[in-house]
Amino acid sequence: MSHLSSLIDLHCHSTASDGTLTPSDLVALAYQKGVKHLALTDHDTISGLDEAASTGDALGVNIISGVEFSAQWNNQGIHILGLNFDRQSPIIKSAVERQESSRFLRTKSISERLEKKGFEGLYEAALVSSSGQAPGRPHIASAMVEKGYVSNVSVAFKKYLGAGKVGDIRSVWPELNEVVGWIVDAGGIAIIAHPRKYNMTVTKLRSLIADFKASGGEGLEVITSGQKQGEIGLLADLCTKYELKGSLGSDFHSPTQPWVKLGAIPSLPKSVKPVWLDWALSV
Structure with missing residues:
Protein backbone atom coordinates (compact mmCIF):
# COMPACT_ATOMS: atom_id res chain seq x y z
CA MET A 1 0.00 0.00 0.00
CA SER A 2 2.95 2.41 0.37
CA HIS A 3 2.69 3.29 -3.32
CA LEU A 4 -0.34 5.35 -2.32
CA SER A 5 1.95 7.89 -0.64
CA SER A 6 2.43 9.95 -3.79
CA LEU A 7 -1.35 10.44 -3.93
CA ILE A 8 -1.92 11.41 -0.31
CA ASP A 9 -1.20 14.41 1.90
CA LEU A 10 -2.35 14.26 5.51
CA HIS A 11 -1.16 17.63 6.83
CA CYS A 12 -2.04 21.04 5.36
CA HIS A 13 -3.59 24.35 6.33
CA SER A 14 -6.13 26.81 4.95
CA THR A 15 -7.41 30.29 5.79
CA ALA A 16 -9.46 28.61 8.53
CA SER A 17 -6.21 28.84 10.52
CA ASP A 18 -2.85 30.16 9.28
CA GLY A 19 -2.84 29.07 5.64
CA THR A 20 -3.26 31.55 2.79
CA LEU A 21 -5.61 29.55 0.53
CA THR A 22 -9.30 29.07 1.23
CA PRO A 23 -10.34 25.46 1.82
CA SER A 24 -11.81 25.36 -1.71
CA ASP A 25 -8.67 26.77 -3.32
CA LEU A 26 -6.52 24.38 -1.32
CA VAL A 27 -8.49 21.39 -2.56
CA ALA A 28 -8.36 22.72 -6.11
CA LEU A 29 -4.57 22.95 -5.84
CA ALA A 30 -4.45 19.40 -4.48
CA TYR A 31 -6.45 18.28 -7.51
CA GLN A 32 -4.01 20.03 -9.84
CA LYS A 33 -1.09 18.33 -8.07
CA GLY A 34 -2.65 14.87 -8.44
CA VAL A 35 -3.42 14.41 -4.75
CA LYS A 36 -6.31 11.96 -4.38
CA HIS A 37 -6.64 11.90 -0.59
CA LEU A 38 -6.22 15.08 1.45
CA ALA A 39 -6.55 15.77 5.18
CA LEU A 40 -7.21 19.41 6.01
CA THR A 41 -5.55 19.84 9.43
CA ASP A 42 -6.07 23.44 10.46
CA HIS A 43 -4.82 24.53 13.86
CA ASP A 44 -7.40 23.83 16.58
CA THR A 45 -10.38 24.20 14.25
CA ILE A 46 -12.49 22.15 11.86
CA SER A 47 -14.32 25.15 10.42
CA GLY A 48 -12.90 24.59 6.93
CA LEU A 49 -13.78 20.92 6.61
CA ASP A 50 -17.29 21.27 5.15
CA GLU A 51 -16.12 23.66 2.42
CA ALA A 52 -13.16 21.41 1.64
CA ALA A 53 -15.38 18.33 1.46
CA SER A 54 -17.83 20.06 -0.86
CA THR A 55 -15.06 21.03 -3.29
CA GLY A 56 -13.52 17.60 -2.92
CA ASP A 57 -16.78 15.95 -3.93
CA ALA A 58 -16.94 18.15 -7.02
CA LEU A 59 -13.35 17.46 -8.09
CA GLY A 60 -12.98 13.85 -6.99
CA VAL A 61 -10.55 14.53 -4.13
CA ASN A 62 -11.27 12.50 -1.02
CA ILE A 63 -11.23 14.82 2.01
CA ILE A 64 -10.24 13.12 5.24
CA SER A 65 -11.32 14.87 8.42
CA GLY A 66 -8.36 16.40 10.20
CA VAL A 67 -7.23 18.88 12.81
CA GLU A 68 -3.90 19.90 14.35
CA PHE A 69 -4.40 20.32 18.08
CA SER A 70 -2.03 22.26 20.30
CA ALA A 71 -1.08 20.43 23.49
CA GLN A 72 1.61 20.49 26.13
CA TRP A 73 3.77 17.72 27.53
CA ASN A 74 6.24 18.32 30.34
CA ASN A 75 5.69 22.06 29.82
CA GLN A 76 6.64 21.83 26.15
CA GLY A 77 4.34 22.67 23.27
CA ILE A 78 3.45 19.65 21.11
CA HIS A 79 1.17 19.40 18.06
CA ILE A 80 -1.11 16.39 17.72
CA LEU A 81 -2.86 15.59 14.46
CA GLY A 82 -6.31 14.07 14.63
CA LEU A 83 -7.23 12.15 11.49
CA ASN A 84 -10.31 10.38 10.16
CA PHE A 85 -12.56 11.24 13.11
CA ASP A 86 -16.30 11.85 13.05
CA ARG A 87 -16.49 15.55 12.22
CA GLN A 88 -19.99 15.68 13.73
CA SER A 89 -18.72 14.34 17.04
CA PRO A 90 -19.80 16.53 19.97
CA ILE A 91 -16.45 15.75 21.57
CA ILE A 92 -14.54 17.29 18.66
CA LYS A 93 -16.90 20.25 18.47
CA SER A 94 -16.45 20.94 22.17
CA ALA A 95 -12.68 20.50 21.86
CA VAL A 96 -12.28 23.02 19.05
CA GLU A 97 -14.47 25.53 20.87
CA GLY A 162 9.91 31.41 18.82
CA ALA A 163 10.51 28.79 21.49
CA GLY A 164 11.81 30.33 24.69
CA LYS A 165 11.22 33.92 23.55
CA VAL A 166 9.02 36.50 25.23
CA GLY A 167 6.06 35.63 23.00
CA ASP A 168 6.23 31.88 23.55
CA ILE A 169 3.24 31.05 25.78
CA ARG A 170 2.26 27.38 26.12
CA SER A 171 0.43 27.25 29.42
CA VAL A 172 -3.01 27.72 27.88
CA TRP A 173 -2.90 24.36 26.10
CA PRO A 174 -4.33 21.13 27.55
CA GLU A 175 -2.15 18.19 28.46
CA LEU A 176 -1.17 15.64 25.83
CA ASN A 177 -3.29 12.82 27.23
CA GLU A 178 -6.46 14.93 27.18
CA VAL A 179 -5.95 15.94 23.54
CA VAL A 180 -5.27 12.37 22.46
CA GLY A 181 -8.43 11.34 24.32
CA TRP A 182 -10.55 13.81 22.35
CA ILE A 183 -9.39 12.34 19.05
CA VAL A 184 -9.74 8.72 20.08
CA ASP A 185 -13.18 9.25 21.61
CA ALA A 186 -14.32 10.88 18.35
CA GLY A 187 -13.35 7.73 16.44
CA GLY A 188 -10.12 9.14 14.99
CA ILE A 189 -6.44 8.35 15.16
CA ALA A 190 -3.94 10.57 16.97
CA ILE A 191 -0.56 11.33 15.38
CA ILE A 192 2.44 13.24 16.74
CA ALA A 193 3.02 15.96 14.14
CA HIS A 194 6.57 16.66 12.87
CA PRO A 195 8.33 14.92 15.79
CA ARG A 196 11.80 16.27 14.92
CA LYS A 197 10.75 19.94 15.03
CA TYR A 198 10.59 20.11 18.83
CA ASN A 199 14.38 20.31 19.35
CA MET A 200 14.27 17.24 21.58
CA THR A 201 16.99 14.72 22.18
CA VAL A 202 16.11 11.26 20.92
CA THR A 203 15.87 10.11 24.54
CA LYS A 204 13.28 12.78 25.32
CA LEU A 205 11.41 11.98 22.10
CA ARG A 206 11.20 8.34 23.17
CA SER A 207 9.74 9.46 26.49
CA LEU A 208 7.15 11.60 24.68
CA ILE A 209 6.23 8.68 22.42
CA ALA A 210 5.86 6.33 25.39
CA ASP A 211 3.47 8.75 27.14
CA PHE A 212 1.65 9.40 23.87
CA LYS A 213 1.08 5.71 23.24
CA ALA A 214 -0.03 5.14 26.85
CA SER A 215 -2.65 7.86 26.27
CA GLY A 216 -4.05 6.04 23.21
CA GLY A 217 -1.98 7.63 20.46
CA GLU A 218 -1.30 5.43 17.46
CA GLY A 219 0.96 7.18 14.98
CA LEU A 220 3.97 9.31 14.10
CA GLU A 221 4.31 11.72 11.22
CA VAL A 222 7.33 10.04 9.64
CA ILE A 223 7.60 12.32 6.63
CA THR A 224 7.01 16.05 6.35
CA SER A 225 8.61 18.97 4.57
CA GLY A 226 12.04 20.25 5.58
CA GLN A 227 13.39 17.12 7.21
CA LYS A 228 17.11 16.56 7.55
CA GLN A 229 18.86 13.52 6.16
CA GLY A 230 18.49 10.55 8.48
CA GLU A 231 15.35 11.73 10.25
CA ILE A 232 13.01 9.54 8.21
CA GLY A 233 15.02 6.44 9.13
CA LEU A 234 15.00 7.39 12.81
CA LEU A 235 11.25 7.94 12.86
CA ALA A 236 10.64 4.72 10.92
CA ASP A 237 12.68 2.85 13.54
CA LEU A 238 10.66 4.48 16.31
CA CYS A 239 7.43 3.36 14.63
CA THR A 240 8.74 -0.20 14.66
CA LYS A 241 9.98 -0.01 18.26
CA TYR A 242 6.73 1.41 19.64
CA GLU A 243 4.39 -0.40 17.20
CA LEU A 244 3.03 2.84 15.79
CA LYS A 245 1.62 3.62 12.36
CA GLY A 246 3.29 6.11 10.06
CA SER A 247 1.75 9.24 8.57
CA LEU A 248 2.98 11.81 6.08
CA GLY A 249 2.06 15.32 5.07
CA SER A 250 3.57 18.41 3.53
CA ASP A 251 2.46 20.83 6.30
CA PHE A 252 1.54 23.13 3.41
CA HIS A 253 0.54 26.70 4.29
CA SER A 254 1.04 28.83 1.20
CA PRO A 255 2.11 28.65 -2.44
CA THR A 256 4.48 31.54 -1.63
CA GLN A 257 6.59 29.05 0.33
CA PRO A 258 8.17 27.02 -2.51
CA TRP A 259 10.10 24.83 -0.07
CA VAL A 260 6.78 23.28 1.06
CA LYS A 261 4.78 21.90 -1.84
CA LEU A 262 1.39 20.28 -1.47
CA GLY A 263 1.62 16.55 -2.13
CA ALA A 264 5.35 16.69 -2.96
CA ILE A 265 6.55 14.29 -0.28
CA PRO A 266 8.42 10.98 -0.42
CA SER A 267 6.78 7.62 0.18
CA LEU A 268 6.82 5.99 3.59
CA PRO A 269 9.59 3.45 4.16
CA LYS A 270 8.37 -0.07 3.49
CA SER A 271 9.00 -1.03 7.12
CA VAL A 272 6.30 1.40 8.30
CA LYS A 273 2.62 0.49 8.44
CA PRO A 274 0.71 3.41 6.87
CA VAL A 275 -1.88 5.08 9.05
CA TRP A 276 -4.36 4.83 6.19
CA LEU A 277 -4.01 1.05 5.73
CA ASP A 278 -7.36 0.37 7.42
CA TRP A 279 -9.22 3.25 5.74
CA ALA A 280 -9.97 1.39 2.49
CA LEU A 281 -8.69 4.24 0.31
CA SER A 282 -8.91 3.74 -3.44
CA VAL A 283 -6.05 4.63 -5.76
Whole structure:
Protein backbone atom coordinates (compact mmCIF):
# COMPACT_ATOMS: atom_id res chain seq x y z
CA MET A 1 0.00 0.00 0.00
CA SER A 2 2.95 2.41 0.37
CA HIS A 3 2.69 3.29 -3.32
CA LEU A 4 -0.34 5.35 -2.32
CA SER A 5 1.95 7.89 -0.64
CA SER A 6 2.43 9.95 -3.79
CA LEU A 7 -1.35 10.44 -3.93
CA ILE A 8 -1.92 11.41 -0.31
CA ASP A 9 -1.20 14.41 1.90
CA LEU A 10 -2.35 14.26 5.51
CA HIS A 11 -1.16 17.63 6.83
CA CYS A 12 -2.04 21.04 5.36
CA HIS A 13 -3.59 24.35 6.33
CA SER A 14 -6.13 26.81 4.95
CA THR A 15 -7.41 30.29 5.79
CA ALA A 16 -9.46 28.61 8.53
CA SER A 17 -6.21 28.84 10.52
CA ASP A 18 -2.85 30.16 9.28
CA GLY A 19 -2.84 29.07 5.64
CA THR A 20 -3.26 31.55 2.79
CA LEU A 21 -5.61 29.55 0.53
CA THR A 22 -9.30 29.07 1.23
CA PRO A 23 -10.34 25.46 1.82
CA SER A 24 -11.81 25.36 -1.71
CA ASP A 25 -8.67 26.77 -3.32
CA LEU A 26 -6.52 24.38 -1.32
CA VAL A 27 -8.49 21.39 -2.56
CA ALA A 28 -8.36 22.72 -6.11
CA LEU A 29 -4.57 22.95 -5.84
CA ALA A 30 -4.45 19.40 -4.48
CA TYR A 31 -6.45 18.28 -7.51
CA GLN A 32 -4.01 20.03 -9.84
CA LYS A 33 -1.09 18.33 -8.07
CA GLY A 34 -2.65 14.87 -8.44
CA VAL A 35 -3.42 14.41 -4.75
CA LYS A 36 -6.31 11.96 -4.38
CA HIS A 37 -6.64 11.90 -0.59
CA LEU A 38 -6.22 15.08 1.45
CA ALA A 39 -6.55 15.77 5.18
CA LEU A 40 -7.21 19.41 6.01
CA THR A 41 -5.55 19.84 9.43
CA ASP A 42 -6.07 23.44 10.46
CA HIS A 43 -4.82 24.53 13.86
CA ASP A 44 -7.40 23.83 16.58
CA THR A 45 -10.38 24.20 14.25
CA ILE A 46 -12.49 22.15 11.86
CA SER A 47 -14.32 25.15 10.42
CA GLY A 48 -12.90 24.59 6.93
CA LEU A 49 -13.78 20.92 6.61
CA ASP A 50 -17.29 21.27 5.15
CA GLU A 51 -16.12 23.66 2.42
CA ALA A 52 -13.16 21.41 1.64
CA ALA A 53 -15.38 18.33 1.46
CA SER A 54 -17.83 20.06 -0.86
CA THR A 55 -15.06 21.03 -3.29
CA GLY A 56 -13.52 17.60 -2.92
CA ASP A 57 -16.78 15.95 -3.93
CA ALA A 58 -16.94 18.15 -7.02
CA LEU A 59 -13.35 17.46 -8.09
CA GLY A 60 -12.98 13.85 -6.99
CA VAL A 61 -10.55 14.53 -4.13
CA ASN A 62 -11.27 12.50 -1.02
CA ILE A 63 -11.23 14.82 2.01
CA ILE A 64 -10.24 13.12 5.24
CA SER A 65 -11.32 14.87 8.42
CA GLY A 66 -8.36 16.40 10.20
CA VAL A 67 -7.23 18.88 12.81
CA GLU A 68 -3.90 19.90 14.35
CA PHE A 69 -4.40 20.32 18.08
CA SER A 70 -2.03 22.26 20.30
CA ALA A 71 -1.08 20.43 23.49
CA GLN A 72 1.61 20.49 26.13
CA TRP A 73 3.77 17.72 27.53
CA ASN A 74 6.24 18.32 30.34
CA ASN A 75 5.69 22.06 29.82
CA GLN A 76 6.64 21.83 26.15
CA GLY A 77 4.34 22.67 23.27
CA ILE A 78 3.45 19.65 21.11
CA HIS A 79 1.17 19.40 18.06
CA ILE A 80 -1.11 16.39 17.72
CA LEU A 81 -2.86 15.59 14.46
CA GLY A 82 -6.31 14.07 14.63
CA LEU A 83 -7.23 12.15 11.49
CA ASN A 84 -10.31 10.38 10.16
CA PHE A 85 -12.56 11.24 13.11
CA ASP A 86 -16.30 11.85 13.05
CA ARG A 87 -16.49 15.55 12.22
CA GLN A 88 -19.99 15.68 13.73
CA SER A 89 -18.72 14.34 17.04
CA PRO A 90 -19.80 16.53 19.97
CA ILE A 91 -16.45 15.75 21.57
CA ILE A 92 -14.54 17.29 18.66
CA LYS A 93 -16.90 20.25 18.47
CA SER A 94 -16.45 20.94 22.17
CA ALA A 95 -12.68 20.50 21.86
CA VAL A 96 -12.28 23.02 19.05
CA GLU A 97 -14.47 25.53 20.87
CA ARG A 98 -12.20 25.25 23.88
CA GLN A 99 -9.05 25.48 21.77
CA GLU A 100 -10.28 28.47 19.81
CA SER A 101 -11.06 30.30 23.06
CA SER A 102 -7.57 29.43 24.26
CA ARG A 103 -6.09 30.80 21.03
CA PHE A 104 -7.76 34.18 21.52
CA LEU A 105 -6.57 34.25 25.13
CA ARG A 106 -3.03 33.25 24.15
CA THR A 107 -2.79 35.85 21.38
CA LYS A 108 -3.99 38.55 23.76
CA SER A 109 -1.42 37.46 26.36
CA ILE A 110 1.39 37.45 23.79
CA SER A 111 0.33 40.88 22.54
CA GLU A 112 0.31 42.26 26.08
CA ARG A 113 3.82 40.93 26.67
CA LEU A 114 5.07 42.49 23.45
CA GLU A 115 3.30 45.76 24.20
CA LYS A 116 5.54 46.06 27.27
CA LYS A 117 8.46 45.88 24.82
CA GLY A 118 7.05 48.82 22.90
CA PHE A 119 5.10 46.94 20.21
CA GLU A 120 1.60 48.41 20.26
CA GLY A 121 -1.61 47.41 18.50
CA LEU A 122 -0.63 43.83 17.71
CA TYR A 123 -3.75 42.10 19.03
CA GLU A 124 -6.11 44.19 16.93
CA ALA A 125 -3.89 43.81 13.87
CA ALA A 126 -3.67 40.04 14.39
CA LEU A 127 -7.47 39.81 14.45
CA VAL A 128 -7.59 41.61 11.10
CA SER A 129 -4.85 39.37 9.71
CA SER A 130 -6.74 36.23 10.77
CA SER A 131 -10.00 37.44 9.16
CA GLY A 132 -11.92 36.81 12.36
CA GLN A 133 -10.61 33.29 12.90
CA ALA A 134 -8.75 32.49 16.10
CA PRO A 135 -5.35 34.13 15.60
CA GLY A 136 -1.97 32.54 16.27
CA ARG A 137 1.67 33.56 16.39
CA PRO A 138 1.95 33.78 12.56
CA HIS A 139 -0.76 36.44 12.60
CA ILE A 140 1.12 38.38 15.29
CA ALA A 141 4.30 38.04 13.23
CA SER A 142 2.50 39.42 10.18
CA ALA A 143 1.19 42.30 12.26
CA MET A 144 4.73 43.07 13.45
CA VAL A 145 5.92 43.21 9.85
CA GLU A 146 2.95 45.35 8.77
CA LYS A 147 3.63 47.86 11.53
CA GLY A 148 7.33 48.02 10.72
CA TYR A 149 8.50 46.54 14.01
CA VAL A 150 10.49 43.79 12.24
CA SER A 151 11.67 43.32 8.67
CA ASN A 152 10.04 39.92 8.08
CA VAL A 153 8.16 37.07 9.75
CA SER A 154 11.33 35.02 10.30
CA VAL A 155 12.85 37.82 12.35
CA ALA A 156 9.65 38.11 14.42
CA PHE A 157 9.88 34.44 15.37
CA LYS A 158 13.64 34.45 15.88
CA LYS A 159 13.61 37.43 18.23
CA TYR A 160 10.19 37.47 19.85
CA LEU A 161 7.82 34.58 19.09
CA GLY A 162 9.91 31.41 18.82
CA ALA A 163 10.51 28.79 21.49
CA GLY A 164 11.81 30.33 24.69
CA LYS A 165 11.22 33.92 23.55
CA VAL A 166 9.02 36.50 25.23
CA GLY A 167 6.06 35.63 23.00
CA ASP A 168 6.23 31.88 23.55
CA ILE A 169 3.24 31.05 25.78
CA ARG A 170 2.26 27.38 26.12
CA SER A 171 0.43 27.25 29.42
CA VAL A 172 -3.01 27.72 27.88
CA TRP A 173 -2.90 24.36 26.10
CA PRO A 174 -4.33 21.13 27.55
CA GLU A 175 -2.15 18.19 28.46
CA LEU A 176 -1.17 15.64 25.83
CA ASN A 177 -3.29 12.82 27.23
CA GLU A 178 -6.46 14.93 27.18
CA VAL A 179 -5.95 15.94 23.54
CA VAL A 180 -5.27 12.37 22.46
CA GLY A 181 -8.43 11.34 24.32
CA TRP A 182 -10.55 13.81 22.35
CA ILE A 183 -9.39 12.34 19.05
CA VAL A 184 -9.74 8.72 20.08
CA ASP A 185 -13.18 9.25 21.61
CA ALA A 186 -14.32 10.88 18.35
CA GLY A 187 -13.35 7.73 16.44
CA GLY A 188 -10.12 9.14 14.99
CA ILE A 189 -6.44 8.35 15.16
CA ALA A 190 -3.94 10.57 16.97
CA ILE A 191 -0.56 11.33 15.38
CA ILE A 192 2.44 13.24 16.74
CA ALA A 193 3.02 15.96 14.14
CA HIS A 194 6.57 16.66 12.87
CA PRO A 195 8.33 14.92 15.79
CA ARG A 196 11.80 16.27 14.92
CA LYS A 197 10.75 19.94 15.03
CA TYR A 198 10.59 20.11 18.83
CA ASN A 199 14.38 20.31 19.35
CA MET A 200 14.27 17.24 21.58
CA THR A 201 16.99 14.72 22.18
CA VAL A 202 16.11 11.26 20.92
CA THR A 203 15.87 10.11 24.54
CA LYS A 204 13.28 12.78 25.32
CA LEU A 205 11.41 11.98 22.10
CA ARG A 206 11.20 8.34 23.17
CA SER A 207 9.74 9.46 26.49
CA LEU A 208 7.15 11.60 24.68
CA ILE A 209 6.23 8.68 22.42
CA ALA A 210 5.86 6.33 25.39
CA ASP A 211 3.47 8.75 27.14
CA PHE A 212 1.65 9.40 23.87
CA LYS A 213 1.08 5.71 23.24
CA ALA A 214 -0.03 5.14 26.85
CA SER A 215 -2.65 7.86 26.27
CA GLY A 216 -4.05 6.04 23.21
CA GLY A 217 -1.98 7.63 20.46
CA GLU A 218 -1.30 5.43 17.46
CA GLY A 219 0.96 7.18 14.98
CA LEU A 220 3.97 9.31 14.10
CA GLU A 221 4.31 11.72 11.22
CA VAL A 222 7.33 10.04 9.64
CA ILE A 223 7.60 12.32 6.63
CA THR A 224 7.01 16.05 6.35
CA SER A 225 8.61 18.97 4.57
CA GLY A 226 12.04 20.25 5.58
CA GLN A 227 13.39 17.12 7.21
CA LYS A 228 17.11 16.56 7.55
CA GLN A 229 18.86 13.52 6.16
CA GLY A 230 18.49 10.55 8.48
CA GLU A 231 15.35 11.73 10.25
CA ILE A 232 13.01 9.54 8.21
CA GLY A 233 15.02 6.44 9.13
CA LEU A 234 15.00 7.39 12.81
CA LEU A 235 11.25 7.94 12.86
CA ALA A 236 10.64 4.72 10.92
CA ASP A 237 12.68 2.85 13.54
CA LEU A 238 10.66 4.48 16.31
CA CYS A 239 7.43 3.36 14.63
CA THR A 240 8.74 -0.20 14.66
CA LYS A 241 9.98 -0.01 18.26
CA TYR A 242 6.73 1.41 19.64
CA GLU A 243 4.39 -0.40 17.20
CA LEU A 244 3.03 2.84 15.79
CA LYS A 245 1.62 3.62 12.36
CA GLY A 246 3.29 6.11 10.06
CA SER A 247 1.75 9.24 8.57
CA LEU A 248 2.98 11.81 6.08
CA GLY A 249 2.06 15.32 5.07
CA SER A 250 3.57 18.41 3.53
CA ASP A 251 2.46 20.83 6.30
CA PHE A 252 1.54 23.13 3.41
CA HIS A 253 0.54 26.70 4.29
CA SER A 254 1.04 28.83 1.20
CA PRO A 255 2.11 28.65 -2.44
CA THR A 256 4.48 31.54 -1.63
CA GLN A 257 6.59 29.05 0.33
CA PRO A 258 8.17 27.02 -2.51
CA TRP A 259 10.10 24.83 -0.07
CA VAL A 260 6.78 23.28 1.06
CA LYS A 261 4.78 21.90 -1.84
CA LEU A 262 1.39 20.28 -1.47
CA GLY A 263 1.62 16.55 -2.13
CA ALA A 264 5.35 16.69 -2.96
CA ILE A 265 6.55 14.29 -0.28
CA PRO A 266 8.42 10.98 -0.42
CA SER A 267 6.78 7.62 0.18
CA LEU A 268 6.82 5.99 3.59
CA PRO A 269 9.59 3.45 4.16
CA LYS A 270 8.37 -0.07 3.49
CA SER A 271 9.00 -1.03 7.12
CA VAL A 272 6.30 1.40 8.30
CA LYS A 273 2.62 0.49 8.44
CA PRO A 274 0.71 3.41 6.87
CA VAL A 275 -1.88 5.08 9.05
CA TRP A 276 -4.36 4.83 6.19
CA LEU A 277 -4.01 1.05 5.73
CA ASP A 278 -7.36 0.37 7.42
CA TRP A 279 -9.22 3.25 5.74
CA ALA A 280 -9.97 1.39 2.49
CA LEU A 281 -8.69 4.24 0.31
CA SER A 282 -8.91 3.74 -3.44
CA VAL A 283 -6.05 4.63 -5.76
